[in-house]
Amino acid sequence: MLDKALFYFFAGIAVVSAVLMVTRRNVVHSAIFLITALLATAGIFLQLRAEFLFIVQIILYVGGIMVLFVFVIMLVNLDVALQQIQFARQKWVALFVALALAGQVGLMFWTSGKMPGQGLPVLTAAAAAKLPPNSETVARSLFESYLLPFEIASVLLLVAMIGAVVMAKKRA
């Protein structure tokens, strides 16, 4: 009961602020709504018993990546930009893509003959019991099963760091 209420609460916030993010004219407002959506997603993670990911979402996504976005918005934010048309002439493409994706899912439910959500596996308490203590289990999995991806991640970060600086530096 509480689980359900919390899910709808967070999911509602996430979807509504995602819609607002895409539709707002002002980029800063968009960023604020994206932050809200990301925080709501963090709430969903918490509800799914991914505590460590919850805090990573807050520290990295909201407190890191979104700060970067807001900074760049501040740096390039000209008021002229606000008066320009904000939407491309691709509304029909967007509608088509959205409808195609939704239709695909609808078809899936149609062929399976079941209502959405019915007959799908339920998140059981038994499965959840295997997850805590969450940071420790995640750490164990990360360093014992996924050590190579972890090392490769550092190469990715190195590339990102150098690439971004080269982009931003003045042209010779």
Place this chain on the structure above:
Amino acid sequence: MLPIGHYLFLSLALFIIGVVGVVTRRNVIVVLMSIELILNAVNINLVAFSRLYGDVAGQVFALFIIADAAAEAAVGLGIIIAFFRNRETVLADEMDLLKW
């Protein structure tokens, strides 16, 4: 106890909103933010399945996706800054030259 479908639907909704944002918005920064939304939708799926099977591997992958999103945002915004310095605009359809 919720069925997994709820989470898949939420993820799908966020994904579609993200795709619509990428396709319709002219401002490159908003396009990048929509991509973040898409990555986020993927993370919800991964974590939901990790919860379903009681296996943290999904969470580890979500962690990698977040790291990837950080790298993508850094480079993407770097490109936007470089573009803005030359053209004084951040609109996607003004990016019509391969080299300037």
Place this chain on the structure above:
Amino acid sequence: MMTSIFQATIEFLKAFWAPLLCGVAIVAVLPLIVGYIVLVERKLMADMQARLGPMRVGPHGLLQPIADAVKLLIKEDIIPDNADKLVFWLAPVLSVGAALLSLAGLAIGPAFQIAQDINIGILFVVGVSALGIFGIVLGGWASNSHYSLMGALRSSAQLVSYETAAGMALVSALLFTGTLNIKSIVEAQNKEGIWFVMLAPVAFFTYLVASIAETNRAPFDLPEAESELVAGYMTEFSGFRWSLYFLAEYANMIVVASVATTLFLGGWLRPFAKFHELPGFHWLNFLDFVPLLLMVVVGVYCVQRVPKQPTRVQQLFMLVVAGLCFVLGLVLLAPVVVPIAKPFYAGIHGGFWFIFKVSLYIYFFMWLRFTIPRYRFDQLMRLGWHFLIPLSIINVLLVGVALIAGSYLNLHGWGLLLVTTPAAIVTLIVAFLILAMEKERNAPQDQAAESDFYAG
């Protein structure tokens, strides 16, 4: 239906009454505490500058914070013409919300915690308090003034630069604890019998510097450098909105001081807390009486000041303060001598020691503010990126090496000092090397402007 909801509420309250009470208490009392921290700061500053400080409102200015609060509450509220009204409203709320919310993870004593025993403990505190940056940057943007936006950008650049160093210092301490849970961190220090400030002194130093910069305090108060930026991101904020930012700043100070206390200074533990658990009486247990002693000294001082007060009301007030001190002293004495009150020892004395350490840390902040002149912005950034970050990364690795050496030598507790002290010394040597390199690099600094890497 009504009864079932009522019953559910009762059940709920039964399960969560303690954390909820803590929450309400924090929200209700924190503004008052912050007000008095400000008063103490003004008094200390006055003392160090041979002035008296606030004296008018109440005896020795003791009611000044309340007067200030009332003043701020009824002040005119100005929203600049071109401001983004929604964001202008939202930004201070965000700032104060993040600072207060992060307090939820902290444990003042073994029982006083809102987020009881959460697995991510310390990360929750650090992560949520880092969200306050949006309050700053959005507030600066919303007011649409050059000073505000410049101050906001500077402030957040400073915050993010030092957050990395603080995070690395955190990692150094976590190497010893092996957990993120706040209670377990403190317990680990109890088990080890030694606080992590001794085992990881360089990390503590890094965290200290980084936390001053993160709270925008002097000598790193660049965002509010009056001489350059008027008041930084707060320039356009007045009245109650301004006071929210102020509250957030001081709440952040409490947060960083609490994090440092928990991680490095043993949390709610008494010095040499191990001896308290031993049967019999150890001479170090005189420390159990220190709280009482402190209260008595303050009380006697107040009583002695009574005749010097000019009016009857002020004399009475002083007596009341003295009486409160004595009562507090008795409360602190009870768990030590009265057998029935023994179970409350951890709660009462834990709270005392935690608040004591936090106060010392904040006192150090204030002392620095009165002593050291402000840094220049490029100096500040250089200190962060060229010195603190490499230093803290190297420190993490050297502490790791020290721990491996410690495991081969089978060292525990105080014995770990044998390996961690050399590690700290090596880190310090590296630090001096970095400083020397920096000095050499910055010698012909005047030509630097011509070869600006990001110009254009």
Place this chain on the structure above:
Amino acid sequence: MQSAYIPVLIYAVLVIAFPAVTLILAKFIRPASTSVGAKLKPYECGIPPESDSRGRYSVRFYIVAMLFVIFDVETMFLIPWAILYRGWVAVHQGLFALVSMVLFLGILLVGYLWLYKKGALEWV
């Protein structure tokens, strides 16, 4: 949702409500603002503002934020490593753990040194 977080959620609502409600309440307590004209202009030491403040700012702020994000990711990978480290050390696997982290940090340090040498960290 683990039950430990339910008080946190309630506290979060409380914490956001406290400044918001006080802000709204303060509106009723204080006298109505009658300010017009120059008082509502942004403060620029008495000179009328030349331009909208939302213009271009130095790219360095972007570099700072970008490096912060990269190092933040690094910290978030270090923390799970740190909390397991003592366990590994206790079973004498510490060296392997340390080497894997030195490799991770080393690759990033290459980037850091490159930036340092290029002077990209100046001012930054």
